[in-house]
Amino acid sequence: MINVLAYDLGTTGVKTCLFSIGDRVKRIDSVSANYKLHIMPGGGAEQDPEDWWDAIVSTTRKIAERNPEEVELLSGISFCAQMQSLVLVDEDARPVHRSLNYMDQRARAQMNKVIGGFPTFAGLNLFKAATCLRRTGVVPASVKDPVWKYHWVRENDPEAFSRAHKWLDVKESMIARMTGEFVMSRDSAFATMLLAKDTDKPAFDEVVMKKLGINADHMPTIVRSGDIVGKLRKEQAAELGLKAKIPVYAGGGDASLIGVGAGAVGVGETHVYMGTSGWVSTVTDKYTVDLTSMMAAIVGADPKTFNYFAELETAGKCLEWVRDHLALDEINVFLDQRHVAQGTNSAHASLYDYLSNVIAKAEPGSGGVLFAPWLHGNRSPFEDPLVRAAFFNISLESGKTEMLRAVVEGVCLHMRWFVEAHERNRHVTPSQRVRFVGGGALSDTTAQILADVLQRGVDVVDTPQDVGAVGAAILVATGMGLIESVEDADELITVEKSFEPNPDNKAVYDRQFHAFKGLYKANRKIYRILNSN
Known part of the structure; x- marks a missing residue:
């Protein structure tokens, strides 16, 4: 039996859950807190990472106050979070600009400038799109993809962009705050559309980054979702009301872990999610993409399978x-x-x-x-x-x-x-x-x-x-x-x-x-x- 603290960072709020895991996952307590989604002119959607942190602090302190004995025995901290946001942080893991949410769609001009032009396929330059597809298996064909948000910040807030140390996603920015480590789980790295295909060790593709104008120094270390990436630092532990040095796991994105928490982990198993956003996802053992329907098999928490996602x-x-x-x-x-x-x-x-x-x-x-x-x-x-x-x-x-x-x-x-x-x-x-x-x-x-x-x-x-939080806890x-792999999640x-x-x-x-x-x-x-x- 282990106790796990899991954070589910959604679009409109965080849900902080305390679980015990034995032969089943049992929720001991749960506390939620909301934060703002700033809808901007021209299709903008931004969030303040400081709001995420404040929500994490307030909910964690309530959990700790109500469950002191269980929290004292925590085996790990893990995360599930919304994906494909752009969070640029400085060397102290503080944001240099508000996060551009996955819904942000202001970067049409930047997208056209970088990957547009004759000859075209589905509005993209054929040669650049082919290079991306060949080397990463995906193409940043949506104006909402993080690559274009990166260019939008560079052009619209150059002062903030000049202070950026690393490009992170939502949960990774909170992990950096807790541990001082700048990482991305493999599924988050895949969501940047820059993850190299068919490599022994996960890495961002240098050719694609150069082709798309991305500074390779901004990219963090890629880790597995089940990896311990660091220990909770003393200062942050005091803020949270926890003891220091609790292991912090990489966790995964919502598109990866909600299926795990649903127990839909075997090849051919489908889950439907309805939260703020919604999707249908089916587990497959083959990588596949359908550009005409804007669907692709994305990397999940289990490295042996993909989630075909819409x-x-x-x-x-x-x-x-x-x-x-x-x-x-x-x-x-x-x-x-x-x-x-x-x-x-x-x-x-x-x-x-x-x-x-x-x-x-x-x-x-x-x-x-x-x-x-x-x-x-x-x-x-x-x-x-x-x-x-x-x-x-x-x-x-x-x-x-x-x-x-x-x-x-x-x-x-x-x-x-x-x-x-x-x-x-x-x-x-x-x-x-x-x-x-x-x-x-x-x-x-x-x-x-x-x-x-x-x-x-x-x-x-x-x-x-x-x-989502259940999926994060299962990674711990x-x-x-306690179980051999994510494939066995349904047992819990x-x-x-x-x-x-x-x-x-x-x-x-x-x-x-x-x-x-x-x-x-x-x-x-x-x-x-x-x-x-």
Whole structure:
């Protein structure tokens, strides 16, 4: 039995979890804290790493105060975090500029300058794209890729850029703060699009870095996700309320570890994640890429396999938007007409529970109403930073209940689009049962809608909102020999609930899906008129 402290650094907040691990992963305690996502003109999305650190400090101190005996016996600290942010830090591991979040899409001009030009393929210079693909297996074809954020900072804040010592991702910046070590786990290195392919020792590719104008001195040391990269320093331990010299593990990105925490670790196993963002990921033993759908098999925590990955920028964020902007007059009062401030109705423990109850009353298909969940552009299976969300086909008969359900259905329909794209790739075979995780999986209504839309069985694990932290904790268990490898993670995971597709709803969701896929193509020119600078 070991105790592990795991941090899940998401887009809108950190979840700090204390686990004990024996024959199962057991959560002892969990504390969350939010931080800001700064949405900037022109598609910018930034976060302050100091906010991350403050959130880590406050949540860790609460965990330590409430669980002194368990914290005293900590075997390790590990991380799961959002990926593909650009965090430039100085030699003291302090940020020189706010982090450019994975959603930031301001670097179109820099991308065109570096990798554009005739002859082109998918808008990229054919020769440069071919070099990247040959040497790294991937091409930085999205304006949201960190390479272009790097160039954006260099051109728009040269003073800050001149002070940069290393290029890190989110969790790596916190690891550097804790240990003084500048590292990247292999999956984070892959996400930079600069990791050399087919090398004995992971390394950033010098040819590609030169071709794309990256200073090699800015790149950190690459380590494995299960490696101990340093010990918690005395000053930082005092801030956190912990003892010094606790081993700090490299951890992994959310795209790598959420599947581990879900127990979807075998080849061909698929998980669906709905948090702030959302995705579908299937484990494969072969590297494969589909540029036309903006999907690729990415390096994961297990070096022997890849995660074929397709991401939606705003999934649960759509429900938050609806809560804040469409349903405020509804959710301020619970079903028994008591105001929220008067206490919680036991039948509806949260506002999301209440929304789920309302959504369950609408008919499948939402009376024909569709919702396109593209609040901040889209990446897969088409990339377009100018696309936006929309309600479609509202009639006199449509009510708020149908619109709320259409939002959840829209996210699920996009997940079905991902699964369909997975099936087109001959190297990828998504499973007929999927693991469903993230905050969205807390709602039985959403889980049943997902099963009906996908026409697949859906399994929800214990504490699905904690799976990123669970995945991070499992890396410590692997490093300490409790299990042999990440492949055995499923042995530690408990499936809490299962949902079967209702065949009576297949026809309506087949119809909705066919119409949903046509929304972007039919309105692409309109998005350009409305959202081009």
